[in-house]
Amino acid sequence: GDSVTQMEGPVTLSEEAFLTINCTYTATGYPSLFWYVQYPGEGLQLLLKATKADDKGSNKGFEATYRKETTSFHLEKGSVQVSDSAVYFCALRVDNFNKFYFGSGTKLNVKP
Amino acid sequence: EPEVTQTPSHQVTQMGQEVILRCVPISNHLYFYWYRQILGQKVEFLVSFYNNEISEKSEIFDDQFSVERPDGSNFTLKIRSTKLEDSAMYFCASSASGGSSYEQYFGPGTRLTVT
Numbered sequence: 001g002d003s004v005t006q007m008e009g010p011v012t013l014s015e016e017a018f019l020t021i022n023c024t025y026t027a028t029g030y031p032s033l034f035w036y037v038q039y040p041g042e043g044l045q046l047l048l049k050a051t052k053a054d055d056k057g058s059n060k061g062f063e064a065t066y067r068k069e070t071t072s073f074h075l076e077k078g079s080v081q082v083s084d085s086a087v088y089f090c091a092l093r094v095d096n097f098n099k100f101y102f103g104s105g106t107k108l109n110v111k112p
Numbered sequence: 113e114p115e116v117t118q119t120p121s122h123q124v125t126q127m128g129q130e131v132i133l134r135c136v137p138i139s140n141h142l143y144f145y146w147y148r149q150i151l152g153q154k155v156e157f158l159v160s161f162y163n164n165e166i167s168e169k170s171e172i173f174d175d176q177f178s179v180e181r182p183d184g185s186n187f188t189l190k191i192r193s194t195k196l197e198d199s200a201m202y203f204c205a206s207s208a209s210g211g212s213s214y215e216q217y218f219g220p221g222t223r224l225t226v227t
Contacts, residue, residue: 004154036218043116044155044203044218089155098143098210099168102155 002027006090006103013080013110021075021106023064023090031092033057033066033073034100038087047075047088080110114138116219118204124225125194133189133222135204144187145205145216146179148172155203161187162210194226 007022025031032051036044048057053068062077073090090103117136125131137144146158159169161179178190187206191198201223205216 041220043118043220044205046215091155098160098207098216099145099157099170100147100155100216101157102147102149104152104154105149 002029002031002092002094002101004090004092004101004103006088006106008104009087009107011106011108013108015082015110015112016079017110019075019077019080019084019108021088021090021108023073023075023103025071025073025090025092025101027071027092027094029094031094033064034091034093035062035064035073035075036089036091036102038089038105040086044089080108082110082112084108085110114217116204116206116217118202118219118222120222121220122223122225124227127196127226128193131191131194131224133191133202133204133224135187135189135219136185137187137204137206138208138217139185141206141208141217143167143207143210143214143216144179144181145207146189147203147205147218148200149203149221150197150200158189167210191224194224196226199224199226 034049035047037047048059050057050066056065087105089105091100119134144161149155160167201221203221204219207214207216
């Protein structure tokens with residue numbers, strides 16, 4: 001079946017450190033891949049997405065590349081800020097279906 | 113910027129009681145969804161709703177659950193007789209249309225605690 005596995009948190013980094021949050025997936029069809037972010041007290045917000053293999057999604061300094069050969073969509077940022085502290089969710093959606101399959105979320109804490 | 117809102121933010125109820133979680137989707141959206149996240153576990157799809165009927169539901173969404181769009185603005189999730197294992201964060205979402213190219217916008221969630 002379709003599923004997403006992402007690294008467990010929490011991840012604690014100092015400001016300006018490099019961030020990687022790993023995400024791998026299993027899909028029966030041709031999925032689109034997403035990263036959502038949830039800031040405290042807010043809803044899930046779309047951070048970036050990629051709809052086909054080798055696409056790179058990017059937004060606010062975050063990047064993720066859709067790797068079909070390794071079934072991965074790892075989230076990276078070169079220099080994190082305190083304001084990036086949030087919970088990050090990897091998700092997939094298979095073409096022609098509306099529902100998302102989410103990972104369990106990774107909490108990121110960035111210290112000044 | 114339009115947003116999805118949910119009320120209440122936290123609901124505490126006793127086992128066996130009925131609970132209704134409320135959502136106001138973005139006004140021109142046509143597709144509505146409920147997801148839930150049990151603490152420490154994945155966010156799971158429950159149900160999608162379009163044109164006043166359920167378009168898809170998961171195996172979690174059994175007869176204890178129902179959804180309704182009682183008026184032009186609200187979208188509700190009812191749990192008829194709550195169990196301890198229904199304790200979770202419930203997220204509502206909406207999208208302008210179906211299909212993978214349309215973003216789903218999520219609300220902040222309602223934390224349901226069943227005692």
